[in-house]
Amino acid sequence: xxxxxxxxxxxxxxxxxxxxxxxxxxxxxxxxxxxxxxxxxxxxxxxxxxxxxxxxxxxxxxxxxxxxxxxxxxxxxxxxxxxxxxxxxxxxxxxxxxxxxxxxxxxxxxxxxxxxxxxxxxxxxxxxxxxxxxxxxxxxxxxxxxxxxxxxxxxxxxxxxxxxxxxxxxxxxxxxxxxxxxxxxxxxxxxxxxxxxxxxxxxxxxxxxxxxxxxxxxxxxxxxxxxxxxxxxxxxxxxxxxxxxxxxxxxxxxxxxxxxxxxxxxxxxxxxxxxxxxxxxxxxxxxxxxxxxxxxxxxxxxxxxxxxxxxxxxxxxxxxxx
Amino acid sequence: xxxxxxxxxxxxxxxxxxxxxxxxxxxxxxxxxxxxxxxxxxxxxxxxxxxxxxxxxxxxxxxxxxxxxxxxxxxxxxxxxxxxxxxxxxxxxxxxxxxxxxxxxxxxxxxxxxxxxxxxxxxxxxxxxxxxxxxxxxxxxxxxxxxxxxxxxxxxxxxxxxxxxxxxxxxxxxxxxxxxxxxxxxxxxxxxxxxxxxxxxxxxxxxxxxxxxxxxxxxxxxxxxxxxxxxxxxxxxxxxxxxxxxxxxxxxxxxxxxxxxxxxxxxxxxxxxxxxxxxxxxxxxxxxxxxxxxxxxxxxxxxxxxxxxxxx
Numbered sequence: 351x352x353x354x355x356x357x358x359x360x361x362x363x364x365x366x367x368x369x370x371x372x373x374x375x376x377x378x379x380x381x382x383x384x385x386x387x388x389x390x391x392x393x394x395x396x397x398x399x400x401x402x403x404x405x406x407x408x409x410x411x412x413x414x415x416x417x418x419x420x421x422x423x424x425x426x427x428x429x430x431x432x433x434x435x436x437x438x439x440x441x442x443x444x445x446x447x448x449x450x451x452x453x454x455x456x457x458x459x460x461x462x463x464x465x466x467x468x469x470x471x472x473x474x475x476x477x478x479x480x481x482x483x484x485x486x487x488x489x490x491x492x493x494x495x496x497x498x499x500x501x502x503x504x505x506x507x508x509x510x511x512x513x514x515x516x517x518x519x520x521x522x523x524x525x526x527x528x529x530x531x532x533x534x535x536x537x538x539x540x541x542x543x544x545x546x547x548x549x550x551x552x553x554x555x556x557x558x559x560x561x562x563x564x565x566x567x568x569x570x571x572x573x574x575x576x577x578x579x580x581x582x583x584x585x586x587x588x589x590x591x592x593x594x595x596x597x598x599x600x601x602x603x604x605x606x607x608x609x610x611x612x613x614x615x616x617x618x619x620x621x622x623x624x625x626x627x628x629x630x631x632x633x634x635x636x637x638x639x640x641x642x643x644x645x646x647x648x649x650x651x652x653x654x655x656x657x658x659x660x661x662x663x664x665x666x667x668x669x670x671x672x
Numbered sequence: 673x674x675x676x677x678x679x680x681x682x683x684x685x686x687x688x689x690x691x692x693x694x695x696x697x698x699x700x701x702x703x704x705x706x707x708x709x710x711x712x713x714x715x716x717x718x719x720x721x722x723x724x725x726x727x728x729x730x731x732x733x734x735x736x737x738x739x740x741x742x743x744x745x746x747x748x749x750x751x752x753x754x755x756x757x758x759x760x761x762x763x764x765x766x767x768x769x770x771x772x773x774x775x776x777x778x779x780x781x782x783x784x785x786x787x788x789x790x791x792x793x794x795x796x797x798x799x800x801x802x803x804x805x806x807x808x809x810x811x812x813x814x815x816x817x818x819x820x821x822x823x824x825x826x827x828x829x830x831x832x833x834x835x836x837x838x839x840x841x842x843x844x845x846x847x848x849x850x851x852x853x854x855x856x857x858x859x860x861x862x863x864x865x866x867x868x869x870x871x872x873x874x875x876x877x878x879x880x881x882x883x884x885x886x887x888x889x890x891x892x893x894x895x896x897x898x899x900x901x902x903x904x905x906x907x908x909x910x911x912x913x914x915x916x917x918x919x920x921x922x923x924x925x926x927x928x929x930x931x932x933x934x935x936x937x938x939x940x941x942x943x944x945x946x947x948x949x950x951x952x953x954x955x956x957x958x959x960x961x962x963x964x965x966x967x968x969x970x971x972x973x974x975x976x977x978x979x980x981x982x983x984x
Contacts, residue, residue, distance in 0.1 A: 388884065396883045403876045501871075501924060584872055588904055590924075592871055592897075639880035645837045645866035 373610050373626045376659050380630060384637040391640060398519065400632050405521035406431075406584045408628035410599060411606035412532040413576025415624045416569040418607050419536070421549040421616025422478035424573045426467055426485035427603055431581025431596040433493045434460040435508070438582055439591040440496055442505025449505040456508070457578045463489055464574020468567030478566075486600070494593050501590045504582075512586025521583050525625075528579060533621040535572070545569050549616025602631055609659045630659060705735030706764070706957050708950075709757040713770045713794070714745040719942045720768065723792070726943030727766065730950040738950065743770050751778035758785045764957045766949045769794045788956035792949040793942075802956040805949045808967035809841055812919060812938040813848015813894075815972045818855075819936040820892050820917040827858035830890035831881050833874055833898040834866040842866075845894045845919060862888055867898045874901025882906070882914075891916045896925035896937055903933045911935070921973055921981065929978045936974040939981060944968050 384391040410427050417424040438456030442449045463485060470481035513520050536542035544565045547555040556562050580599075585591040608614065609630050610623030634655055638648045710727050712720050724740055731738035741757070743750035747770040757765060758781035765782050767789060769775035776797035782789060789801045820830065832849060835842035853859055862885045867874035878891065878901065891906075891914060893899035899918030903910040910916055911933040918925050921939025928934035945968050955962050973981055 390884045393883070396880075399876075399879050399883065403879070587875060588871055588901065590871075594870065595872060635876070636880050639863075639865055639877055640884040642863040642865065642881075642884070644864075645834055648866070649837075 372662055373623055373630065373659060376609075376662065377626050377630050377633065380633050380637075380655075384633060384640070387637070388640045391637060396636070396640075398522075400629070400636050401522045401525070402519050402587070403636065404628050404632035405525040406580045406596070407599065407602050407606055407631060408525055408625055409528050409583065410577050410580040410596075411603040411610075411624045411628050412528060412621055413573035413580075414600075414603045414607050415532070415610075415612060415619045415621055416536065416542075416545055416572045417478070418604075418612050418614060419542075419549045419616060419619040420545040420565060420569045421552065422471065422566065422569065423482065423604065423614070424464075424467065424570060424577075425479065425482040425600045426463065426489055427573060427577035427580075428596040428599040429486050429489035429493065430460050430463045430574050430577040431584065431599065432591070432593065433463065433489050433496070433581075434578030435504070435581040435585035435591040435595055436493050436497050436502060436593065438508050439502040439504045439585060442508075443503050449507050452505045452507050453511070453582060456582050457575050460574040460576075460578020460581070461571045462574070464570040464572070464577075465567060467574070468570030471570075472563035472566040478570075482570075490597070493595075497591070497593045499593055501592045503590050504585050504588075508582050508586045508591075509589050510586065511583050512588070521587065524579065524583060528576065529621055529625055532576070536619075536621055541565075541568055541572075546617055549618075551617070602628075605656050606631055609656060627659075630655065705731075705737070705954065707737045707739070707762050708764045708766065708953055708957070709753075709760075709762045710738055710740045710766045710768075710946075710949075711750055711753055711757070712740060712742050712768050713750070715742045716744065719940070722942035723768065723946040726946030727950045728946070729943075730947040734950065734954050736950065736954060745770055747771050747774040747778065750775075754778045755781045758782050758787070762787065764788045764790070764953045766790045766792055766953055767796060768792045769796050772797055775799065788953060790949045790953045790956065792945055803949075803952045803962045803964060803966055805945055805952060805966040805968060807940040807945065807970050809844035809970075810848040810851070811967070812940075812970040813845040814852035815848075815970065816845075816917050816919055816936070816938050817849045817852025817892060819938075819972050819974065820890050820915060821853065821856040821859050823915045823917075823935045824859065824890050826856050828889040829860050829862045829885060829887055830892055831878065831885065831888050832861055832864035833877065833891060833893040833902060834864060835869045835894040835898075837866055837868075839869075842894060849892060849894075859890075867893075867901065869895050869897055871897040871901040871904075874898035875905045878902040878905035889914055893918050896920045896922040896928075896934075899934055899937070900924055900928060903928060921971075926973065926978055926982050929973060929975060930982065932975070936972050939971045939973045941968060941971055 390396060414424055434456040437459045438452040441447045441452045441455050467482050467485045470476050471478045511520055544560050547560050548562050548565045552562060581596055584596060606627035607624050609627030612619030634652055712724055715721055728738060741753040743753060750770045764787055772795050776799050779796060779799045791801045791804045793806055795804055863881050865877050867877045891902045893902055896918035899916050902916050906914050915935045917935050918937040921937050925937040929937060948966055948968055952962050952966060
């Protein structure tokens with residue numbers, strides 16, 4: 351099999367392109383299938399909807415990419431999204447503090463939660479799975495405590511995050527800007543380079559003088575801040591922060607990163623891949639709604655698509671290994 | 673640095689202890705109708721306060737000395753309160769369990785004392801009870817479907833928002849929807865999709881469904897949270913071009929009814945739940961036969977009567 355793949359080619363190497371962009375090919379195939387299945391899919395308003403709907407998961411998954419690249423996992427992002435949305439709403443609506451600071455407060459809470467998870471795993475030696483699992487329930491609990499189990503109306507700033515800027519929905523703008531920032535930090539700064547080094551080979555990174563523990567804490571802080579932003583977008587779209595906001599979203603975020611071609615054993619991952627992964631999930635959900643597929647089958651289909659997308663990617667990588 | 677972690681761990685544990693702390697109880701003197709205890713999950717929620725008020729009023733009516741204990745949503749406190757009740761001369765128990773699974777162990781002393789038990793609002797696992805008093809979800813679903821159909825003049829295309837797949841409330845309310853819509857042959861359900869009782873999910877699902885069914889004029893949601901998500905998705909169309917009906921009678925739901933974006937919601941009647949459980953217990957205490965399951969009617973709340981509910 352490999353004899354075909356290793357044959358040197360001139361110009362455009364289609365196989366290599368497939369291998370490096372499996373998720374993108376999957377997304378295109380999926381969109382074509384949806385387009386054939388329903389004429390409602392490829393309409394301006396529907397594509398705009400998908401853009402808005404993908405924003406929360408994609409922004410959360412951008413942060414998650416950092417943690418996964420560093421060979422960790424962050425299960426607490428859904429809860430962090432909720433507590434940040436809740437605190438920023440509480441700040442304005444319940445406590446009557448200045449609205450202008452509410453987004454900053456939300457982001458700071460997200461970063462703080464991420465710091466705690468990172469510190470637990472870096473200095474407390476807890477596996478990231480366990481540290482973030484603990485944070486998942488602690489933070490969700492604190493959200494219920496703050497809100498007393500009831501929704502709190504968002505302030506103007508947070509509501510703006512879910513609104514429109516002229517013809518452009520703000521969630522899509524945030525998606526683009528935060529994606530560019532994430533890609534820049536991951537690929538062009540020392541933070542990203544260290545994350546790749548730690549995820550690729552922790553021992554080698556340590557020996558070459560990279561502060562492994564500090565890197566681990568940093569990726570969790572980044573993940574927490576992105577989760578907070580995602581939670582506030584979601585609350586903004588609803589004009590209210592729900593105590594159950596974004597519960598279970600961590601799994602979608604992880605799925606998006608993995609569909610996008612990142613490896614759960616660390617050292618591999620791209621922001622553009624993550625965006626495509628999130629789009630795959632959003633297109634499936636949107637399409638299944640448009641086609642009125644039953645709730646029971648939707649879960650089966652989504653699971654299958656995740657398995658197939660990642661499976662194909664693994665196969666292609668194997669075939670085209672140079 | 674290790675110190676910091678240790679400190680933050682201690683802080684977390686400390687917080688957990690503070691939150692988990694405290695419980696209270698009280699007793700009263702005997703009366704001619706017998707002595708009974710109402711064990712409430714929490715009085716920190718207006719729903720259960722109304723339930724207690726309804727029960728207390730009926731107990732006074734029947735001459736029953738009803739003592740009320742509040743578990744503050746802690747199953748361990750509830751177990752202690754039930755153990756106390758088993759020995760303090762109580763002749764019957766009404767329990768609104770903190771949690772269905774743990775209630776069984778908590779009720780063990782009552783079972784061994786052979787006192788009649790009436791479960792209200794929440795079931796109590798495998799424990800044998802004289803009666804289970806709860807809201808009638810099927811009838812409520814039927815009422816919701818009718819409220820929507822009537823607001824649409826008996827015809828049009830509607831979308832149904834389902835709850836968590838497989839949950840009892842989803843199945844029962846769904847059954848009610850089907851029954852209620854049967855009378856209206858000109859109402860067509862163009863899509864029935866789940867949004868898992870969640871407001872954010874309903875926002876996305878309804879946005880998507882309005883793409884595939886732009887001519888839909890009604891949304892029937894299995895709870896208020898999803899109805900409110902639908903209203904958010906519909907924007908200015910909510911209440912005008914597209915009618916939305918919810919279920920549960922939450923505070924936000926009532927506000928939406930007042931604002932005219934929600935046509936109706938189905939409110940449970942906690943005071944009636946309390947009243948009927950006392951009536952049933954009174955019978956059971958006299959060894960009279962009682963129904964195993966009592967379903968309490970629910971109210972349709974629309975613009976005509978929403979004022980009565982908001983002031984509560």
